[in-house]
Amino acid sequence: MTTQEQVLDVARRARQAAAELAPLPRATKDAALHAIADALLARSAEIVEANAGDVARAREAGTSEYMIDRLSLSAERVEKIAAAVRHVASLPDPVGESVRGYTLPNGLELRQVRVPLGVVGIIYEGRPNVTVDAAALTLKSGNAVLLRGSSSAYDSNVALVEVMRSALTDVPADAVQLVPGRDRDSVKYLMRARGLVDVLIPRGGASLINSVVEESTVPVIETGVGNCHVYVDADADLGMAVDILVNAKTQRPSVCNAAETVLVHRDIAADFLPRALAALRREGVTVHGDEAVRAYGDDIVAATEEDWSNEYLSLDLAAAVVGSLEEAVAHIRRYGSAHTEAIVTTSQPAARRFVALVDSAAVMVNASTRFTDGEEFGFGAEIGISTQKLHARGPMGLPELTSTKYVVTGEGHLRGA
Known part of the structure; x- marks a missing residue:
């Protein structure tokens, strides 16, 4: 001893x-x-x-x-x-x-x-x-x-x-x-x-x-604790959004800057979610979704209250449909760990508003959460x-x-x- x-x-x-x-x-x-x-x-x-x-x-x-x-x-x-x-x-x-x-x-x-x-x-x-x-x-x-x-x-x-x-x-x-x-x-x-x-x-x-x-x-x-979010805005480039989400979740799931939750604006959910869920399935990701997300697949697990604040560090992802950017920010403020959040959007006003409202150590605009890293920021090892x-x-x-x-x-x- x-x-x-x-x-x-x-x-x-x-x-x-x-x-x-x-x-x-x-x-x-x-x-x-x-x-x-x-x-x-x-x-x-x-x-x-x-x-x-x-x-x-x-x-x-x-x-x-x-x-x-x-x-x-x-x-x-x-x-x-x-x-x-x-x-x-x-x-x-x-x-x-x-x-x-x-x-x-x-x-x-x-x-x-x-x-x-x-x-x-x-x-x-x-x-x-x-x-x-x-x-x-x-x-x-x-x-x-x-x-x-x-x-x-x-x-x-x-x-x-x-x-x-x-x-x-x-x-x-x-x-x-x-x-x-x-x-x-x-x-x-x-x-x-x-x-x-x-x-x-x-x-x-x-x-x-x-x-x-x-x-x-x-x-x-x-x-370190990283309940990181990707918010897919109504004005997102959907192909870019799929690529960013898959990279943020699967490039290395066991680290603190991996995405743990995706929030999707309802205006583009019908177009985005089938593409995103198919891409995530190919990578072996288990999605824990709210009622709106579960409508897009029988294999989607019903999300619990715990899922929204969970740092999975695995090939699991919580997913929800939100009605607005402000609703996405409210979700992040309630459940997030103030590590890294990302917005995917072609709208500069939406990007600026997200950056202003989100209170986290790092905010990504059209980039993967995986970039929050001392080496990637040019600091050397962190x-x-x-x-x-x-x-x-x-x-x-x-x-x-x-x-x-x-x-x-x-x-x-x-x-x-």
Whole structure:
């Protein structure tokens, strides 16, 4: 059983590493990232071997193939992970960037500059690529990271962290650490390490995120739950709408930016739904529809209240007919998770109104929800997709892993009354 002292020990070491890492120049951090990428490639076989054990145990436990896909690593995937690390190295370093600055009337020079957050804890499920993505982004932004992946990926994460730490020579190895233990206690102790850990970022399903938000004494950035919607407007190009819907649902169903609900304007339902349902059937999608949608097929499952708020992460899709754009927005506001919503329309006024009314981290106009992604946005690998409104919202890249401090320079200035 993991003890509190074991977790606090890695947190203390991370805090010391963060202090040493924060002032390092970009060149040193970039060199460390390239060394990590080289080590991942050189030791790819042992990483894949460790992962194979995790995958075998997941299959024995009856884990769905969608979740196994998230868990699995191959030589090709390790190559892509290493390439993502190199891409992070190529990005501008946010540390030291001036957010704003000016000279006050009294002659004092004031600058607000970006600084690292400090120690970042990541609690995540089943995706060992997150282990490397998180380490690369935190190191580049001058932060130390404490990684607590799921027990299902434990051997993979142990191997990945050991490879990354072995590559760190000019930066403190304790800037990248795995939180010890597979049990729930290790997560609990991490969530209570206020004063040693500056922020926690949970990545996973709703139960994980809610648990961290409700139980943690460390500040939390909420990420990830994706009940994403595609709204097909009355003025949609129907061929485009079918293509976008199929891509948003089926391109990779097990991720948070996959579409989980389609809303169809009633004026085009009779033309759109037969085409869309046929295309979805060909991809093996099970549609959970309201009464209007069920009129278009005996194989459509009756949607329940739970379906409208469900993040399926599978080849399931909720579907409803709505009477207006405003009704679609009301549905999204009631059931959505504020992640990503898409409108398909040829009407610019409709697009503008949808964008103005929808309160989500990302809104797509005539594009798949699958584009809400740090790499697709040009940020490099992301630390997560924030669905809250404080500090960071949407895909979190390097700038979102910094805070700021004010630097005030004077010439013997003294404050009077």
